[in-house]
Amino acid sequence: QLALTQSPSASASLGASVKLTCTLSSGHSNYAIAWHQQLPEKGPRFLMYLNSDGSHNKGDGIPDRFSGSSSGAERYLTISSLQSEDEADYFCQTWITGIQVFGGGTKLTVL
Amino acid sequence: EVQLLESGGGLVQPGGSLRLSCAASGFTFSSNAMSWVRQAPGKGLEWVSAISRSGYSTYYAESVKGRFTISRDISKNTLYLQMDSLRADDTAVYYCGRSPDFDWLDYWGQGTLVTVSS
Numbered sequence: 311q312l313a314l315t316q317s318p319s320a321s322a323s324l325g326a327s328v329k330l331t332c333t334l335s336s337g338h339s340n341y342a343i344a345w346h347q348q349l350p351e352k353g354p355r356f357l358m359y360l361n362s363d364g365s366h367n368k369g370d371g372i373p374d375r376f377s378g379s380s381s382g383a384e385r386y387l388t389i390s391s392l393q394s395e396d397e398a399d400y401f402c403q404t405w406i407t408g409i410q411v412f413g414g415g416t417k418l419t420v421l
Numbered sequence: 422e423v424q425l426l427e428s429g430g431g432l433v434q435p436g437g438s439l440r441l442s443c444a445a446s447g448f449t450f451s452s453n454a455m456s457w458v459r460q461a462p463g464k465g466l467e468w469v470s471a472i473s474r475s476g477y478s479t480y481y482a483e484s485v486k487g488r489f490t491i492s493r494d495i496s497k498n499t500l501y502l503q504m505d506s507l508r509a510d511d512t513a514v515y516y517c518g519r520s521p522d523f524d525w526l527d528y529w530g531q532g533t534l535v536t537v538s539s
Contacts, residue, residue, distance in 0.1 A: 344525035346466075353516055353531045354458075354466065369527060401466055408480035408523045410456060410468040 312338050314402050314413035321419040327390040330416050332402030339383035341404050348399040348415075357400075360385050392420050423447040423528045425517050430533030437507050437537070443500040443517030443530055450498040451475070454523045457491060457502045459513035460532075469515070470502065471523060480523075485511075507537045 313335040322328035334341055345357040356369040358378050366378035375393075379386045389396055397420045402413040429441040443455070457469040470491040471480045479491050490503040500517050514534050518526035 342525075344527075346526070346529075354518075354526075354529045356525070356527045356529065359525050359527075399465075403466075403525060405520075405524050408471050408473075408478065409482075410458070410471065410520075410523075410526070412458075412466040412468060415465045 311335065312341070312404065312406050312409075312411050314343070314404060314411055316400075316402060316413040316416045318414065319417045319419070321421055322392055323421045324392055324394065326392050327388060328392060328418065330387045330389075330400050330418070332385045332387070332413050334383040334385070334404065336383075338404075341406075343385045344403045345378065345385075345387045346401045346403060348401065349395075350398070354401065357387070360387075389418075394420055396420055423519065425519065425528060425530035427515065427517055427530045427533040430515065430535045432536045432538065433507055434539050435508060435537055438503070438505045439507065439535060441502040441504065441515055441517075441533060441535070443502075445498045445500065445519070448519070450493075451495045453519045453521060455491075455493060455500045456518045456520060456526060457500075457515055458518055458526070458529075459511075459515045459535075461510070461513040464513075466516075467513075471520075472500070473523070504535070507535075509537050511535060512537050 315333040346354040348354045358368040360366040360378040364380040401415045426444045456471040488506045514532040519528040
């Protein structure tokens with residue numbers, strides 16, 4: 311069954327970089343995903359679409375500090391030069407035949 | 422500028438009904454599939470339902486199948502979610518989202534809160 315796994319929490323210092331992971335379920339390692347950011351008390355915002363080969367397309371206005379990469383069944387979101395406004399929940403999403411699947415989300419704390 | 426604006430949320434008793442709307446602007450509404458996604462208080466995102474560009478194909482999460490109906494009115498640039506037989510565990514913020522074609526959601530609305538309680 312198609313599923314996405316994310317660590318519940320992550321933390322990194324202001325100005326540092328952080329790499330968030332989203333893992334696809336067995337047998338689905340070639341699936342593309344999308345990353346979304348949800349600031350506190352706000353609706354989600356699309357960050358990027360990420361292919362299995364690591365190529366990615368970002369949403370409108372997403373800073374260069376946000377990038378994506380892939381390795382096997384893992385999909386990564388790297389945020390460099392962390393800023394306080396990056397403190398948010400980050401969700402990955404994938405899809406199959408009309409059905410969309412979300413990971414549980416990672417809460418990022420900027421120290 | 423792409424905008425999605427949900428409305429219709431509120432407090433409803435268990436077993437009751439509610440219809441959510443999502444007004445779309447800034448893009449050709451008939452060119453995109455659309456979805457509803459919900460988020461229970463303090464929880465993650467849960468996909469609810471999706472509809473094709475034409476409206477002929479629809480999909481539902483098992484948790485809402487038979488109780489919720491998704492539809493769209495292209496003449497009004499509006500997406501709907503008819504919710505019947507509501508239960509306490511349907512309490513959530515409901516978001517509408519746009520996708521190129523049943524894939525990633527590239528724009529989201531701000532959400533509307535549905536509370537099911539007696």
